[in-house]
Amino acid sequence: MIGLFGRSNSASAQTRIAIRAGATGSSALVRDSIIQAFSVRPEIGPSIGFGIETGLDTRYRVGVSLSTTWGHLRRYEAAGSAEVVPLSTWTPAVSLYRILFPSISAGATVGAVIYRADRRASNLFRRGSSPMPLVGLGVRAERPMTNGLRLSLSLQYDVHRFSTPALADAGFSGERPVHRLSASVGVSRGL
Amino acid sequence: MRKRREELRVKREESFPTEVVLFPLYSTLCTPFLIVALILLAAGCDVTAPDRTDTYGFRLQPENVVFNWPLERRPVRYFAQAIGALPEYVRDGLTIWEAQLLYGEFEGVLTTDSAGADIRVVLEGGVPPVSPLISAPAVQACTGSTSATLASATKLAGPMLIQVRWFPGFTPADVVNCISRVTRHEIGHSLGLFQHSSNPADLMYGVPSVREPSTRDRSTVQVLYHTAANLTPADRP
Ligand SMILES: [Zn+2]
Numbered sequence: 001m002i003g004l005f006g007r008s009n010s011a012s013a014q015t016r017i018a019i020r021a022g023a024t025g026s027s028a029l030v031r032d033s034i035i036q037a038f039s040v041r042p043e044i045g046p047s048i049g050f051g052i053e054t055g056l057d058t059r060y061r062v063g064v065s066l067s068t069t070w071g072h073l074r075r076y077e078a079a080g081s082a083e084v085v086p087l088s089t090w091t092p093a094v095s096l097y098r099i100l101f102p103s104i105s106a107g108a109t110v111g112a113v114i115y116r117a118d119r120r121a122s123n124l125f126r127r128g129s130s131p132m133p134l135v136g137l138g139v140r141a142e143r144p145m146t147n148g149l150r151l152s153l154s155l156q157y158d159v160h161r162f163s164t165p166a167l168a169d170a171g172f173s174g175e176r177p178v179h180r181l182s183a184s185v186g187v188s189r190g191l
Numbered sequence: 192m193r194k195r196r197e198e199l200r201v202k203r204e205e206s207f208p209t210e211v212v213l214f215p216l217y218s219t220l221c222t223p224f225l226i227v228a229l230i231l232l233a234a235g236c237d238v239t240a241p242d243r244t245d246t247y248g249f250r251l252q253p254e255n256v257v258f259n260w261p262l263e264r265r266p267v268r269y270f271a272q273a274i275g276a277l278p279e280y281v282r283d284g285l286t287i288w289e290a291q292l293l294y295g296e297f298e299g300v301l302t303t304d305s306a307g308a309d310i311r312v313v314l315e316g317g318v319p320p321v322s323p324l325i326s327a328p329a330v331q332a333c334t335g336s337t338s339a340t341l342a343s344a345t346k347l348a349g350p351m352l353i354q355v356r357w358f359p360g361f362t363p364a365d366v367v368n369c370i371s372r373v374t375r376h377e378i379g380h381s382l383g384l385f386q387h388s389s390n391p392a393d394l395m396y397g398v399p400s401v402r403e404p405s406t407r408d409r410s411t412v413q414v415l416y417h418t419a420a421n422l423t424p425a426d427r428p
Contacts, residue, residue, distance in 0.1 A: 030293075032240050034417035040294060075294045082262050084295035121266070122292035163238075170293055170409065171241025 014055040015191045020154060021048045022184025024069040024089075029162050029178055030124060038077035040124070042087055045071025047182055051095075052191075059099050067091045069182070073117065085123040090114040091158075095138065103143055109136040113160050127165040134160035136180075145187070152186045243410040247395070251385040251422065254344065258383040258422040259296075259415055260309075266298040269378075270308035275319040277355075280371045281312050284378035291409040296416035297382060306428060308350055310381045314370065315356040320363035324371055329400035332361035333369035337380035347425045353377040372402050379408070383415050 024047040028039035046069065053063025070088035074081045093111025100106055113132045117125035136158025142150050161175035250257055260267050271281040278301055285299035302308055316333075335355040342348035355373050357366050376399040387397040393405045404412070 031238070032294075034243060034413050036417070038294075073295075082295065120289075121295060121298035122289040123295050124293045126290060166290075166293060169290075171406070172238060174238040176238045 014061075016053055016150070016188045017191060018051045018053070018063075018065075018152070018186050018188035019049070020051070020067070020152070020184040020186030021046070022154070022182055023047060024180055024182035027177075027179040029073070029176065030167065030172075031176070036077055038075050040073060040075050040084060042069075042089070043071045043074050045069045047184065049091075049184065049186070053095070053097075053188075061097050061099075061105075063095050063097070065091075065093050065095065067093075067182075073123070085117045085121060085125065087115065087117045087125070090116065091134070093134070093136070097138075097140065104139065104141050106137070106139045109138060109156070109158060110134070111136075111158075113158075115164075124164050124166045127169065129164040132160045132162060134158045142188075148190050150188045152188060154182075154184045154186060156182045156184070241410070243414055245407050246411040246414050247388040247390070247393070247407060248386040249384045249411055249415045254341075254422075256344070256422040257415070257418050257420045258347075258385065258424075259418070259420045260382070260424065261420070262296075264309070264424060265295075266300040267310065268302040268304075268308045269299050269310045269312060269381075270302050270305040271312045272314055274314045275321075275370070276367065277312065277314045277370070277374070280374040281378070283371065284375040287375060287404060288378055288382055288412065291404050291412050292416060293413075296413075299378075309424060309427070310351045310353060312353040312355070312374070312377075315354060316358065319357050319366050319370060322363035322367045324368055325364050327364060327368060329372060330361060330365040330369060331398060332365045333357040333373050335373040335377045337377045341422075342425065345421060346423050349425045351381050353381060368402075372399055375399075375402065379404070379412070382412060383420070384408075384412060 023044055025044040026042045028041040030040040032038060032040070047067055049065055049067030051063050051065030053061050055061045068088060068090050070086070073084040073087040075084050091111055091113050093109045095107050095109040097105045097107030111134050113134050115125060115129045117123060119126050119128065136156055138154060138156040140152050140154045142152040145151050157179070159177055159179050162178040163172065163175040269281055269285065271278040282301050285301075289297060289299065305311060333355055335353065337351060337353050339351040340348040353374070355370055355377065357370055361369075376394055379395050384395050388395045388407060388411075390396060390405075390407060391400060392407075394401055394403065394408050395411070
């Protein structure tokens with residue numbers, strides 16, 4: 001497990017592709033009060049991701065990834081919850097990880113969140129939304145499998161500021177910090 | 192056994208060299224940067240929700256009941272008579288009212304099945320003249336009404352009916368502008384805005400002269416759709 005990319009100087013030996021699947025939860029995108037207080041947030045949804053990463057040295061590796069999660073945006077109030085609109089998010093990101101222990105690495109991520117929702121009905125994404133920059137932290141545990149594959153378990157936290165043109169049109173000002181937490185299981189292999 | 196431990200230690204040291212040239216660069220640049228970025232993103236975000244205190248009444252009088260379309264009836268079905276550009280004006284009206292709501296409270300669609308419609312929209316006065324919509328002062332070249340029958344104190348008897356009537360003697364542009372504007376106003380009634388605003392700047396003013404919902408229109412329909420209804424629509428056939 002020591003040295004994810006081995007100790008070869010060959011770039012090809014140090015480069016790995018990975019696929020991950022898991023679940024992502026998010027804090028509220030909007031908190032509002034009309035007659036009574038409510039919050040609007042994506043329900044915990046499945047996520048998948050693809051990535052490619054390469055070692056910089058024996059401790060550090062850098063990677064790019066694209067992950068997506070999908071489900072429904074829901075409105076939560078005291079009496080229950082109601083679906084607002086199907087919602088998916090796409091997250092392109094660049095990560096820098098450091099190997100802390102032989103099988104554990106931790107790192108930081110910068111990237112963007114792109115929300116995609118149906119624009120037809122009444123919803124806060126009716127006028128679309130711009131990509132929102134994010135930063136995050138993550139920790140990953142890995143163990144080798146057969147045929148050069150590695151199994152990984154990842155926990156990722158990230159935060160971004162959220163607003164949409166429809167919210168601004170409706171009189172909202174400012175941006176809300178949105179925190180996301182995702183857990184995933186993945187497999188990687190060398191190129 | 193001792194030799195084996197020695198081998199392991201050597202292997203470990205080889206894999207984690209004590210001197211990593213790049214480490215100071217990452218630690219001095221990346222870590223503080225990311226911590227600062229996290230703090231900036233997570234803090235200092237002050238979100239202000241809109242003030243929705245400036246509204247007008249929407250209860251059906253004199254029964255004093257509230258009507259809004261329940262979530263399970265989304266999308267609400269509108270049938271528009273195929274005359275002139277009426278279907279286009281209805282679709283346009285649904286779009287502008289849906290845009291006043293943020294949380295999936297209302298969705299309307301055009302249907303060609305008049306028997307299965309929740310709201311029927313008809314145009315009276317014959318085939319209207321053809322003209323593009325223009326931005327011109329409002330001329331009252333048409334009138335409209337929205338009606339429904341009560342089956343009981345808490346339930347409608349059937350679909351709502353929106354009637355728009357245009358009058359001859361006006362320019363084509365004034366006629367089509369009026370039909371479009373009044374259709375938007377009547378669709379506002381069909382959402383449950385059963386009273387008129389007293390402000391001419393609002394689309395739901397009794398004789399509408401604006402084409403777009405105002406802030407007061409928006410606040411009122413938002414409050415309506417977060418108020419518990421005590422009048423329900425008729426069952427679908
Ligand atoms: Zn009216």
